Amino acid sequence: MRAASHIAIGVTDLERSLVFYRDLLGLTVIRDAVNEPPSDTGLYHPVPATTRRREVFLRFGDPGDVDSVFIALSQPDVPDGSRPIGLGQVGIHHVGFWADGVAERAERLRAAGVEVVSVTDTTGVGYGEDAGTRMRAMFVKDPDGTILQFDERLG
Numbered sequence: 001m002r003a004a005s006h007i008a009i010g011v012t013d014l015e016r017s018l019v020f021y022r023d024l025l026g027l028t029v030i031r032d033a034v035n036e037p038p039s040d041t042g043l044y045h046p047v048p049a050t051t052r053r054r055e056v057f058l059r060f061g062d063p064g065d066v067d068s069v070f071i072a073l074s075q076p077d078v079p080d081g082s083r084p085i086g087l088g089q090v091g092i093h094h095v096g097f098w099a100d101g102v103a104e105r106a107e108r109l110r111a112a113g114v115e116v117v118s119v120t121d122t123t124g125v126g127y128g129e130d131a132g133t134r135m136r137a138m139f140v141k142d143p144d145g146t147i148l149q150f151d152e153r154l155g
Helices: 014-024 102-111
Strands: 006-010 028-035 053-059 070-076 095-098 115-123 134-141 147-154
Touching: 014 028, 014 053, 014 070, 102 115, 102 134, 102 147
Parallel strands: 006 070, 095 147
Antiparallel strands: 028 053, 053 070, 115 134, 134 147
16 A cells, blocks of 8 residues: 545535535535446445435645545435444544644634534654654544544644
8 A cells, every 4th residue: 555545524414514624624626526326337336326425525735636635525315314433433433634733723613613622732652753742633523523633743
């Protein structure tokens, strides 16, 4: 493996989630399409054959950088009522991103009504860095409660 290609997040209201990911976090939309049920090609497809869903792919940084990680938001036509898992539960319970200006970002997100779970300063030891490295970590919830972490190296 070389790197992660994308992070897929299921949402209940794509327009509301676009306000969060595109407008508040500053990601750029690189694809917005309806994913029709796959035809019977004989190939494996993880989406049930009856599922139709809208997908929006967003990228931070250069939208043309095809090797950078993108976020794939999808909303099924028929919501199933499920909720994201919480921190520490089995499965992918949060996604972390490197960011600058975490404290300022936290204030902007709070002012926009986003739930900022915590902002803490720590050492970089848990990140595999030298004990002297100072870090700031912020946890927020997206509109559906999916937890995102933003990490910043300080000084």
